[in-house]
Amino acid sequence: MTWPTEPAELIARQQELVRTQPELWAPPERFLIGGVWTCFPRGLVGPGSATDRAWTSAVVLDGRQVVAMELVTDHASGPYLPGLLALRLGPLWNDVVRRLHPRPDVLLVDATGRDHPRQAGLALQLGAVLDLPTVGVTHRPLTASGDWPADERGGTSPLTIGTDQVATWLRTRKGTRPLVVHPGWRTDLPMAIRIVSASLAGHRTPEPLREARRLSRRARESENL
DNA sequence: GCGACAG
DNA sequence: ATCTTGTCGC
Numbered sequence: 001m002t003w004p005t006e007p008a009e010l011i012a013r014q015q016e017l018v019r020t021q022p023e024l025w026a027p028p029e030r031f032l033i034g035g036v037w038t039c040f041p042r043g044l045v046g047p048g049s050a051t052d053r054a055w056t057s058a059v060v061l062d063g064r065q066v067v068a069m070e071l072v073t074d075h076a077s078g079p080y081l082p083g084l085l086a087l088r089l090g091p092l093w094n095d096v097v098r099r100l101h102p103r104p105d106v107l108l109v110d111a112t113g114r115d116h117p118r119q120a121g122l123a124l125q126l127g128a129v130l131d132l133p134t135v136g137v138t139h140r141p142l143t144a145s146g147d148w149p150a151d152e153r154g155g156t157s158p159l160t161i162g163t164d165q166v167a168t169w170l171r172t173r174k175g176t177r178p179l180v181v182h183p184g185w186r187t188d189l190p191m192a193i194r195i196v197s198a199s200l201a202g203h204r205t206p207e208p209l210r211e212a213r214r215l216s217r218r219a220r221e222s223e224n225l
Numbered sequence: 226g227c228g229a230c231a232g
Numbered sequence: 233a234t235c236t237t238g239t240c241g242c
Binding site for chain 1: 229230231232
């Protein structure tokens with residue numbers, strides 16, 4: 001499986017992907033949750049390009065214990081264009097997650113799923129390529145819209161495209177901006193909310209994503225010190 | 226035409 | 233993603 005380098009190629013891949021109907025994942029009692037994150041140099045403006053350096057990390061957590069971590073220092077694979085995030089991050093995320101041992105049972109990514117111009121965001125595509133259930137967690141929706149939930153931990157409210165609910169706002173902490181939780185590859189809405197809620201450990205952002213971000217930022221900062 | 230637009 | 237001050241809270 002390869003990653004498209006041109007918008008037209010990626011769009012064609014997304015149009016295939018949207019027709020795929022994988023079997024829903026059946027989470028066991030206890031499972032390993034992974035997270036992946038990419039940092040870019042400070043001061044970048046605009047969509048960026050393949051010349052941008054990128055620090056990408058992935059982790060696996062068993063409860064709160066980090067049982068695997070990988071860091072890849074490389075370059076972005078392309079610019080960021082709305083709806084075409086895979087051009088910038090697809091190959092990086094794919095590579096770093098494949099290095100993890102043990103592999104996670106489910107992976108958290110900063111990307112959307114069905115909330116996408118072609119209903120085929122990177123959370124879905126990465127899961128399909130890696131054959132791994134995924135859940136998307138973003139700061140804001142891409143295409144969907146919906147009002148915020150009440151300011152109570154655990155509060156949710158629908159994010160819809162037309163009449164379809166494609167994601168949900170989730171208030172992970174009282175008094176903070178809600179996150180957007182996206183069902184990804186082989187996950188549905190209730191499952192995605194359950195997985196994110198179970199990995200919060202008291203913070204606004206799920207621990208696997210916080211840990212991966214820590215590693216990436218630490219690597220970036222350690223170069224100019 | 227104008228604005229919005231995952232990271 | 234990154235750029236941004238102060239501020240409230242554990």
